[in-house]
Amino acid sequence: MSEDQKKQLEQQLWNIANTLRGKMNADEFRDYILGFIFYKYLSEKMEMFANDILQQDNIRFSEITNKTANASEYLEAIKEEALEKLGYFLKPDELFSAVALRGNSGDDESVDQSSANFILGDLQKILTNIQLSTMGTESEEDFDNLFEDMDLNSTKLGKTPDARNSIIAKVLAHLDKIDFELKNTELDVLGDAYEYLIGQFASGAGKKAGEFYTPQEVSKILAKIVTTGKHKLKSVYDPTCGSGSLLLRVAREVKDVGNFYGQEMNRTTYNLARMNMILHGVHYRKFDIKQEDTLERPQHGNQTFEAIVANPPFSAEWSANPLFSSDDRFSQYGRLAPGSKADFAFVQHMIHHLAENGIMAIVLPHGVLFRGGAELHIRKYLIEQKNFLDAVIGLPANIFYGTSIPTCILVFKKCRENPDDILFIDASKGFEKVKNQNMLREEHIDKIVQTFRDRTAIEKYSYNAPLNEIAENEYNLNIPRYVDTFEEEEEIDIQAVMLEIKQLEAQRTELDKEIDVYLKELGLVF
Known part of the structure; x- marks a missing residue:
């Protein structure tokens, strides 16, 4: 698929998404359009899988009806295989194309509901059946309540059942005409389109965008950092995984990822993350995403991971319960992160889960570099006692949705190749202004990543600070203390x-x- 065709597809999907907008805000109609796309994906995957099984019998899955000889035997055999390999099952009359056809008249150009069948009840039942088909199987948790945010009876879709039926039938008809080229395993057309839509919704969601999306250019930097020197990863983990885009971005940087792990507090975003994994072809056995508060109720025990990435909510509140002082994640530090700023609590949590040969990269607000009190105590312990901090990278302001504050990336390793210094990079001036947002271009990303990998000292850009210099600065990591960007005036x-x-x-x-x-x-x- 050419770049022009890709952009055309993305625009086509965005136009279909806007059909649903009505009185809904971005994050509400997002759940419907992404849910319908996911349903289409599951249907097409099911149909391709079943057709391969039925090939020797010269029967197509979509053609099986109650009148087909041995229909029940065929369906039972396919269901057993599908639950094992795909993790779910759909009957022929539950396929996306069949429902879209029932919901619209024979005229491809006409989607007027006055001449169409009523499909709302059927569609809601089918979405429930997808989940029910997994009950008692290995994939049950991965499909549990995946479509719960798609209330087809919501008055936001239309005041009357007929109005709601009309708009949904129209959306299904338009989506049914799009070929996501699932047969071409070399392409990830649908995955790329899905990521595009998530990004579009993020740009229109204001502060809420930070709950589920990390801008792709920042994701690239994090992913390239944690995969430095690696071609395969046993595991990758994101403790605040949002829509799962950051986990998937890491996978693009290596040949193979053994398993994906994540945790997400928001239920809707958790559903989005699981859909995103499945839709990108990640087998249900290869990902383990949990829904809970990461700091208060961690779900992955004492597991360690080879690569860890995160863009946690900046300076969020947490309980800082004194009971956590005996928690393995925090006990060795002697201090808990303040209740009003959980930034270092996320750092401590991630370090606890970092494998000895692993790399961890986390996006945080600049305050973590210089704030005093408990945060200074933790910072000093990480550098002086553990020597885990490998690099500090300053990013431009206004590159995240919903906040204009400047941010930084902290990189940690338990086994550092350069234990005598910490690399500081000031990339705050490397961006291009696009409308109201600052954007990192490929050249900006490449310069950051290459400087990190080579640990190059570049005048007014990067500097390898000896540990004794950091100690002299009383563990204040404010980047201008180490990278002099002062320009003499004429x-x-x-x-x-x-x-x-x-x-x-x-x-x-x-x-x-x-x-x-x-x-x-x-x-x-x-």
Whole structure:
């Protein structure tokens, strides 16, 4: 698929998404359109899988009806295989294309509901059946309540059942015409389109966007950092995984990822993450995403992971319960992160889960670099006692949705190749302004990543700070202390400036005389 075709598809999907907008805000109609796309994906995957099984019998899955000889035997055999391999099952009359056809008239151009069948009840039942088909199987948790945010009876879709039926049938008809090229295993057309839509919704969701989406350019930097020197990963973990996009971005940087792990507090976003995994072809056995508060109720025990990435909510509140002082994640530090700022609590949690050969990269607000109190105590322990901090990277301001504050990336390793210094990179000026947002381009990303990997010292950009220098600075990691970006201003010629001022004063005196003449002619006194 060419770049133009890709953009055309993305625009086509965005136009279909806007069909649903009505009175809904971005994050509400997002759940419907992404849910319908996911249903289409599951249907097409099911149909391809079943057709392969039925090939020797010269039968197509979509053609099986109650009148087909041995229909029940065929369906039972396919269901057993599908639950094992795909993790779910759909009957022929539950396929997306079949429902879209029932919901619309025979005329491809006409989607007027007055001549169409009522499909709302069927569709709601089918979405429930997808989940029910997994009950008692290995994939049950991964499909549990996946479609719970798609309330087809919501008045936001239309005041009456007929109005709701009309808009949904229209959306299904438009989606049914799009070929996501699932048969072409070399392409991830649907996955890319899904990521595009998530990004579009994020740009329109204001502060809420940070709950589920990390801008792709930042994701790229994190992913490239944690995969440095690696071609395969046993595991990757994101403790605040949102829509799962950051986990999937890491997978693009290596040949293979053994398993994906994540935790997400928001139920709707948790559903989105599981859909995103499945839709990108990640087998249900290869991902383990949990829904809970990561700091208060961690779900992955004492497991360790080879790569860890995160873009946690900046300076969020947490309980800082004194009971956590005996929690393995925090006990060795002697202090808990303050209840008003959980930034270092996330750092401590992630370090606890970092494998000895692993790399961890986390996006945080600049305050973590210099704030005092408990945060200084934790910072000092991580550097002086553990020597885990490998790099500090300053990013430009205004690159995240919903906040304009400047941010930084902290990189940690338990086994550092360069244990005598910490690399500081000031990439705050490397961006391109696009409308109201600052954007990192490929050249900006490449410079950050290459500087990190080579640990190159570049004047006014990067510096390897010896540990004793950091100690002298009392573990204040504020980047300007280490990377001098001061630009000398051009020398001012005082004599020339004074001469110019005198000339301007002389001109003003002459103008005052001219004005005075005009005022006298008009009989005015100034």
